[in-house]
Every structure is written in structure tokens, then in C-alpha cells.
Amino acid sequence: MREKQAVSPMSAMVALFVDRLASLSAEEWESIQHRMDGGGLVLTMLEASRNAALALAVRDLISRDQFEHLYRPFTLAIPVDSLGVVHSLD
Numbered sequence: 001m002r003e004k005q006a007v008s009p010m011s012a013m014v015a016l017f018v019d020r021l022a023s024l025s026a027e028e029w030e031s032i033q034h035r036m037d038g039g040g041l042v043l044t045m046l047e048a049s050r051n052a053a054l055a056l057a058v059r060d061l062i063s064r065d066q067f068e069h070l071y072r073p074f075t076l077a078i079p080v081d082s083l084g085v086v087h088s089l090d
Contacts, residue, residue: 010056010058010060011057013056013083014056014057016083016084017053017056017078017083018053020083021049021078024077024078028077031076031077032045032073032074032077033045035072035075036048036073048073048074051070052070052073052074054070055067055070056071056083
């Protein structure tokens, strides 16, 4: 029988982010789209979601500015601190 591998805090945050995406209301999706449009981002919702999940996965490896840029569309609908473990960024 294979032993269960421990899930890293970052993996848990990404999983929770994806779960939260699935439960967003239409108003929350509109809020995300508005933040993307207002920030001049030319991305599909899929690309923005993937970027945010990737930013969560590697947030200890990228700068604060890079993280904030990638995660920005979701900061109101899914605040980072609502995802559990929060690490300080450089």
C-alpha cells in the first residue's frame, strides 16, 4: 500500500482557490472581469484563473509585484488570506 504524501501548504492553497472558483456567483465573476478590464489585461477568464493558481503555487519563488500582478483580478472575490496559509513575500 502506498503511503499518502503530505500536501504542501501551497498545493492546499491552489486546491482551495480552484474550489472557490467553482462556487463563485455571477456577481463575483463580473467583479473579476471588471478588474481585468480596468487593469488593461487582455486575458480570457481561463488564462487569468490559471495565472492566479500558478502564482499561488510559486509565490515563494516570485516577487511581490509579480504575485500581485498575476493574482490581482481575484483579490476581491477570493482574498489570499481566505485561502489559509499566508507566507510573506519578498
